[in-house]
Amino acid sequence: MSIVTLEDVRAGYRGRDVVHGVSLAVEAGECFLILGPNGCGKTTLLRAVAGLLPSRGTVLLEGRPLAGMKRREVAGCVALLSQLSQVYFAYSVYDTVMLGRYVRLKGAFRVPTGADKRCVERCLAAVGLWELKDRMIDTLSGGQLQRVFLARTLAQEPRVILLDEPTNHLDLKHQTALMESLRAWTREEGCAMVGVVHDLNLALSFGDRMLLMRDGRVAACGKPEEVLRPEMLASVFGMDVAAYMKRALSRWEAI
Amino acid sequence: MRLGVKIGLAALLSFCAVLLAVCMGSVPLGVADTLRIFAHKVFGAPLPAGVSTASVAILWTVRLPRVLLAFCVGAMLSVSGTVMQSVLRNPLASPFTLGVSSGASLGAALVILTGFALPGLGGYTLPLVGLLSGLLAAFLAVTFASRVDRGMRSTTVILAGMVFSLFINALLTLLYALAKENIQRLLQWQMGGFALRGWTELWLLAPVGIVGVLLVTGFHREMDLLTFGEEDAGAVGVDTRRVKWLLLGLSTALTGSAVAFAGVIGFIDLIAPHIVRKVFGARHVVVVPMSALLGGGFMAVCDMAARVVTAPLELPVGAVTALIGAPFFAYVYFRRGREEGGA
Numbered sequence: 001m002s003i004v005t006l007e008d009v010r011a012g013y014r015g016r017d018v019v020h021g022v023s024l025a026v027e028a029g030e031c032f033l034i035l036g037p038n039g040c041g042k043t044t045l046l047r048a049v050a051g052l053l054p055s056r057g058t059v060l061l062e063g064r065p066l067a068g069m070k071r072r073e074v075a076g077c078v079a080l081l082s083q084l085s086q087v088y089f090a091y092s093v094y095d096t097v098m099l100g101r102y103v104r105l106k107g108a109f110r111v112p113t114g115a116d117k118r119c120v121e122r123c124l125a126a127v128g129l130w131e132l133k134d135r136m137i138d139t140l141s142g143g144q145l146q147r148v149f150l151a152r153t154l155a156q157e158p159r160v161i162l163l164d165e166p167t168n169h170l171d172l173k174h175q176t177a178l179m180e181s182l183r184a185w186t187r188e189e190g191c192a193m194v195g196v197v198h199d200l201n202l203a204l205s206f207g208d209r210m211l212l213m214r215d216g217r218v219a220a221c222g223k224p225e226e227v228l229r230p231e232m233l234a235s236v237f238g239m240d241v242a243a244y245m246k247r248a249l250s251r252w253e254a255i
Numbered sequence: 256m257r258l259g260v261k262i263g264l265a266a267l268l269s270f271c272a273v274l275l276a277v278c279m280g281s282v283p284l285g286v287a288d289t290l291r292i293f294a295h296k297v298f299g300a301p302l303p304a305g306v307s308t309a310s311v312a313i314l315w316t317v318r319l320p321r322v323l324l325a326f327c328v329g330a331m332l333s334v335s336g337t338v339m340q341s342v343l344r345n346p347l348a349s350p351f352t353l354g355v356s357s358g359a360s361l362g363a364a365l366v367i368l369t370g371f372a373l374p375g376l377g378g379y380t381l382p383l384v385g386l387l388s389g390l391l392a393a394f395l396a397v398t399f400a401s402r403v404d405r406g407m408r409s410t411t412v413i414l415a416g417m418v419f420s421l422f423i424n425a426l427l428t429l430l431y432a433l434a435k436e437n438i439q440r441l442l443q444w445q446m447g448g449f450a451l452r453g454w455t456e457l458w459l460l461a462p463v464g465i466v467g468v469l470l471v472t473g474f475h476r477e478m479d480l481l482t483f484g485e486e487d488a489g490a491v492g493v494d495t496r497r498v499k500w501l502l503l504g505l506s507t508a509l510t511g512s513a514v515a516f517a518g519v520i521g522f523i524d525l526i527a528p529h530i531v532r533k534v535f536g537a538r539h540v541v542v543v544p545m546s547a548l549l550g551g552g553f554m555a556v557c558d559m560a561a562r563v564v565t566a567p568l569e570l571p572v573g574a575v576t577a578l579i580g581a582p583f584f585a586y587v588y589f590r591r592g593r594e595e596g597g598a
Contacts, residue, residue: 075492088344088482089537103492
């Protein structure tokens with residue numbers, strides 16, 4: 001059974017669909033990436049899968065229809081790292097990540113147990129922030145903050161990790177380190193990762209399968225070599241992406 | 256400084272504020288005598304020869320209930336302010352943002368101007384109608400906000416509250432213009448105060464305050480998450496719409512009850528949560544009880560100042576909270592910013 005199944009999913013804002021009839025399936029242990037030009041519906045699709053935006057069609061999470069699940073049940077299965085996380089009050093890095101345990105805390109007073117603390121420590125280590133656990137989040141750089149929110153997302157222990165441009169604000173080294181640790185996490189935990197990325201090189205390096213979107217619809221879906229074909233990229237992005245990449249590569253080789 | 260030490264110091268500061276407020280007044284009482292009278296009344300300890308029965312009566316029937324009521328109102332307004340600032344993620348949000356004070360003032364004005372009294376309630380008609388009309392105004396504002404924006408985004412709620420407040424204030428202005436002879440009484444109620452309040456009011460208000468603060472504290476994780484935005488809170492598992500309704504309802508009930516007994520007292524609800532966050536950090540499991548403790552202590556001191564500074568004339572407590580609070584707030588809030596800027 002697929003961990004996420006989408007059948008003819010349509011979603012949008014103020015009665016106007018942005019995503020039109022997307023169908024796909026993501027398997028456990030898979031790193032599934034969504035690509036496409038700005039405004040093509042990538043984030044809208046992620047929000048619909050996370051249950052944060054009403055959608056039509058069918059979204060199945062481990063075979064259960066999303067429509068019948070309560071907010072807490074959804075959050076126990078799906079976690080979303082959005083682009084829009086805001087810092088309004090200053091919490092410590094550790095406390096911020098512990099907030100990800102919200103649906104896992106048990107008992108009348110929902111006090112974190114040893115298992116919750118160990119999970120937070122593991123998530124902090126996975127994103128390379130253990131040394132900064134006592135720092136206040138309003139003193140962090142954009143990249144460090146992004147990793148804090150990623151650790152909070154992992155602390156939910158979801159079956160599906162939804163990431164909306166997770167490598168935003170990160171330098172190249174941290175981008176690759178983050179994607180590698182995410183891929184390792186996904187395989188170890190047997191969960192699935194569905195991420196929106198803009199960097200085609202990153203997608204090619206880390207995506208097991210990918211979805212290329214155009215105007216809210218599926219332009220191509222499959223393995224990288226099936227999706228990232230020059231003619232397909234040219235028609236979706238409106239430019240000769242392959243030629244651009246090759247020119248850049250030849251300049252690198254000349255240095 | 257460790258959090259436990261800070262909490263201990265805050266509790267001590269608050270106790271000292273209440274003790275000072277009880278001791279000070281037109282007839283000053285010594286700290287030792289005050290404690291002896293308290294021990295006599297509560298534990299049945301013998302009363303020393305030097306303490307007059309008049310002092311006992313002043314402390315027990317007039318001053319103590321008034322100070323405790325002021326503490327209770329301060330605590331409730333501060334906690335209410337904490338909720339509003341966190342849920343609406345706006346540093347200027349206060350319990351009055353949703354139109355509670357305007358609604359309560361309109362209800363109170365109608366009672367004062369018409370002389371209306373509910374059967375069996377007599378003088379309690381005014382606070383009851385004030386409470387109900389304050390709650391109704393806030394309920395209408397939030398319902399309106401939820402109808403135009405199902406997600407109840409902070410900006411929508413704040414704007415809806417402003418619209419309702421302005422509209423009700425306009426009605427209130429019309430009432431002022433139409434009934435000039437009762438303006439003094441109306442203004443007195445609106446300026447707030449604790450004169451002539453006693454144990455009865457305290458026993459009515461204290462349970463509401465204690466239950467309200469405990470219930471709000473129970474939502475500390477949800478408030479923590481809501482400060483990161485509705486989308487983040489929802490993604491982590493908070494039913495944001497339901498939790499917002501509950502928290503706004505609790506905050507409004509706390510403010511409405513406090514306003515019903517003490518009139519409109521502003522500023523404390525705005526500054527207490529900011530100061531508490533500066534000192535204790537952002538976690539609401541600490542911020543909510545500390546706001547109650549320090550907000551209560553601050554209100555007790557402000558009421559004491561209102562009684563003592565121009566005795567026998569009493570100042571409006573709302574003016575005192577702003578006069579003492581504004582410079583103190585500026586010192587606490589901007590001092591750290593200046594230090595960081597200079598670093």
